[in-house]
Amino acid sequence: MNIKELKEKLEFHKITNRISQYFSSDLPSVKIDNLEFLTNLDELIQELRKTDQMRYLINVEGEIDLSGLSDIRYLLKILRIDGSFISSAELLKVLSFLQVSRRVKSYFDSKERTYASECNNLFGICKDIHTDKLLEHNINITVDDDGEVKDSASIELRKLRSSLSSKEEHLRKTLLKLLRHYSEREISQDEIITLREGRFVIPVKVENKRSVPGIIHSASASGSTVFIEPGETIELNNEITEIRYKINREIQRILIEISSQVSEKVSELEVNCEILSEIDFLQAKSKYANEINAVLPKLSESHFNIKNAYHPILLQNHKRSDIIPLDISMDNKIKTIIITGPNAGGKTVALKTVGLLQLMFQCGILLPVADNTEMRLFKDIFVNIGDEQSIDNDLSTFSSHLKSLKGIIDNADSSSLVLIDEICSGTDPLLGSALSSAILKHLTESGVSTIVTTHIGELKIFAYNTEGIENASLEFNHKTLSPNYKFSIGVPGQSFTFEIASKYNYPESILNYARELSGSSGSDLEDLIKELNINKQKFENLKNSNELERARLSGLTKLYESKISELEKNKRLILNEAKLEASGIINNAKKLIDRTIRDIRENKSEIKKVVTGFQRTAKNLTEIQDTSEKIEIGEINKGDVVKIKNSGSIGKVIKSDGENVSVNMNGILVKVGLNKLEKIDQSELRERNSTDNLIEVNTSEISTELDLRGLYPEEANLLIERFLSEAQINGLNQVSIIHGKGTGKLREAVKQSLKNNPAVKEFRYGNWNEGDTGVTIVSI
Known part of the structure; x- marks a missing residue:
């Protein structure tokens, strides 16, 4: 490779x-x-x-x-x-x-x-x-935002630059005075001071150059103007030049000092x-992954299963909704896939999609595929795509193609992926078919994962009759004669040769004669493939209809579960309100008793009347306290059936820590004080089962996985709470929550929900063989 x-x-x-x-x-x-x-x-x-x-x-x-x-x-x-x-x-x-x-x-x-x-x-x-930070500080006080050395970089530099500014100002005033003088005499060209060879000069008409004593430094391009340093400013210019030299020396010293700090x-x-x-x-x-909506696929040791894959380059130039995604898989049973079908049907694009995705994957780039995509590791990828003709080496297209195939035969093994476009297409079709079949048989028997495209019809039959080789095609609308670009495994593609020719208004006589020459076997094969494709499309439509119905039922199930959860929540609220109301009645009764005692003390003549009222109140109080006061009970252990005294509800004890007991009430875990419970013996339980509506404890097995993919965080939180409660009731120690990878929002919501759930001991993301970061493993 x-x-x-x-x-x-x-x-x-x-x-x-x-x-x-x-x-x-x-x-x-x-x-x-x-x-x-x-x-x-x-x-x-x-x-x-x-x-x-x-x-x-x-x-x-x-x-x-x-x-x-x-x-x-x-x-x-x-x-x-x-x-x-x-x-x-x-x-x-x-x-x-x-x-x-x-x-x-x-x-x-x-x-x-x-x-x-x-x-x-x-x-x-x-x-x-x-x-x-020290090096940052030292550079920062030395260099300004424009990359110039600051005056404050050293005391000497500040002093020199101040002196330079003063000298330049003095020189400017002197030159302006001279310019006005020569301008009045029409000797100077313009009243402009300029710089030539590092010296300040004035422009003078060439014919008047002898009228200005000084040094000529240069002339204009036209030669009509010369630039003269007047004699009166030569000494001042010399002083300025000397100061500039000193400034440059000081700047160099500063740069060497700071550079030395950086070099360390x-x-x-x-x-x-x-x-x-x-x-x-x-x-x-x-x-880039966000741009193409890419994910981290799962990793398989022996096969790949690409789901809902988009060609990344097509995504750069087209809307996602305009691209038909690719589904393709290869395992130990299928080692070679032969893709057939008409020209411009998408065969080469499908081939390149597989190759490019595999290359991206093994270069560490996330892929525009579905979450459940599985990729495998290949040691080599061999690609034979496009015109291999070489003028320099005197090789024809077919010769170059054969040379490339020979390299694949010699080097590819079970750890290689081979992609061949139009295998053996540049030679006699009959001989090309035989050579193609032999090459593909060799690669398949060697365990090489191979995908090829072809127009050779005989290879369709070869694939059908050869173990480890599978036909495939990209759907083509036989009515409009236009490609649908949807990949289909198991069914070869039709060439639609005569149909496409007819679309371009070929004479019917030519088409009829061509059909006669092609023979009945070729026509029968095309008709069989056509019928297979039509039946496959019907099956796909039925499958899609079933999937939609299943999705609808799944949605209804989730809705009903949400409603049940809401009802259970409301039930708990009503019970709590009833307890509060009972507590209020008891408090009012106690206040009445206190007032009664006070009345007895204050008015003994009304004792009889008060006692009668007290007895009535005490009777009412006793009835209320029957549901709330602590009474002597036997020891309550895990597995006992108990009754909550103030509600009459019955459940099974899951855990007891002395003062508080966890009770399973029809699938809901309720924590109740020990003094609020009454143990029910087996005879009473049988009697109640025959007369009352006893709440049954849900002891059936539950799933160890919860799939939240496609849900909003709010929906996920409700399902997580119920799922963990049922898991705890059924004695599960570890469960898995599937949330997928995607953008990470659902994963973050799951994390926060688990952090706030008291039933959770710890949680972690799955290993690569457990679903990686698309799955959270929870210990209860």
Whole structure:
């Protein structure tokens, strides 16, 4: 596999160019120009996760501010040379680089505690960023925002620049006075002071040059004007030149001093360059992933199953809704796919889509595919696409094609992906069919994952009769004779040769004669394929209808579950209100007793009347307290059936910690005080079952997975609470919550819900074989 040639044939540069547009600096340019095709599993997983985690982080917290970042590696190479120094403008670049380094480190340090689990692969990158506030300060007081050395850089520089300003002002006044004098005599050309060869001069008409004593420094392009330094200003100009020389010497001394401080940090700054280059690159890949709505697919050891895949280059120029996504899979049973169908039907685009997605994947770029897509690792990708003709090597198209196929035969193995467009198409169709069949049989038996496109009809039959090889096509509307671009596995494509010719108004006599020459077998095969496609379309329509009905029923189920949850919540509220009301009655009764005792003491003559009232109140109080006062009960253990005394509800004890007991009430976990419960023995339970509507405890098995994909965070929170409650009741220790990857919003909602749920001991994201960051594993 020639990686450079592979990238050219699959137009990989269009992907990298698009990513480059999101760079904040030139730092990642070398990295993306030499993007490595990763064949080490651990390295690939690490790179993909870093990109996915960066995308998640910037989507939630906002992108990292890399403004002002530039590539200073060439400056660091200069500073490694003893005695070298860099300019003030270059020092300004170093200052900006230091500021960005500090800003990036601060960004990651502030986010690490919150996102340590979600972005564990990402935070380690920035640990070694070097910051140096002292060096920042020293450069900042030396260089201004325009890259010039400040007057305040040294006392001597301030003094020299002040002297220069004074001398230049004196010179300007002297020259203006001379200009007015010569202008009155019409000797000077204009009343303008200009600079020539570092000396202040005045313009004089060439014919009057002898009228102005001084030194001629230059003349105008036309020769009509000469620029003369008057004799009166020569000494003053000399003084100014000397001061400028001293200023330059002082600036150089300052630059050497500051450059020396930077050179002491060259190694640390080179490390920063590598880290910030990676951060810039990861952020650019993340922004590109957002642009194409890409995800991190699952990783399989032996097969790939691409779902709802969009060609990334098409997404750059077309609306997503205008592109038909591709579904294609290969496993241990199917090693070779032969795609057939008419020209311009999308066969080559499908082939390139698979190749480009695999190349992007193994270069650490997220893919525009569905969450449930599975990709596998290939050691090599061999591509034979396009015209291979070589004038330099005196090779025809077919000869070059055969040479390329020979390289594939010699080098491809079970860890290779092979993509061939129009296999053996440049020779006699009958012989090309035989050679193609032999090559594909060899590759299939060698375990090579191979996808080819062809117009050779015999290969359709070969695929049907050969184990490990499968036909495929892209749907073509037989009525409009236009492609639908929908990939279909298991059914070969029709060529529609005569139909398309008829569409272009070929004479019927030509078409009839062509049909006669093609023979009945070819016609029968085309008719069979046509019938297969029609039946397949009917099946797909029925399948889609069933899917819609299933989705509708699923939606109704979720709605009813939500309503049930709401009813249970209202039930608890009503019970609580009843308890509060009973408590109020008891309090009022106690107040009445207190008043009664007071009346007895104050008015003994009314004792009899009061006693009668007291007895009536005490009777009422006893009836109320029957449902709330503590009474002697036997020991309550896990598994006992109990009654809540103030409501009459019956449930099963799940857990007891002494004072409080967790009771399963018809699938709802309720925590009740021990003094509020009454144990029911088996005889009473049987009696109640025969006479009362006893609430049954739900002991049936529940699923260990909850799929939330497609739900809003608010809907997800309700289902999580119910799911965890049922899991705890049924004694589950670990469950999985599937939320997918997407933009990370649903994942963040799940995280917050789990943090606030007392039933949760801990939670983590799944390993790559458990669903990676698209699944959260919860311990109860």
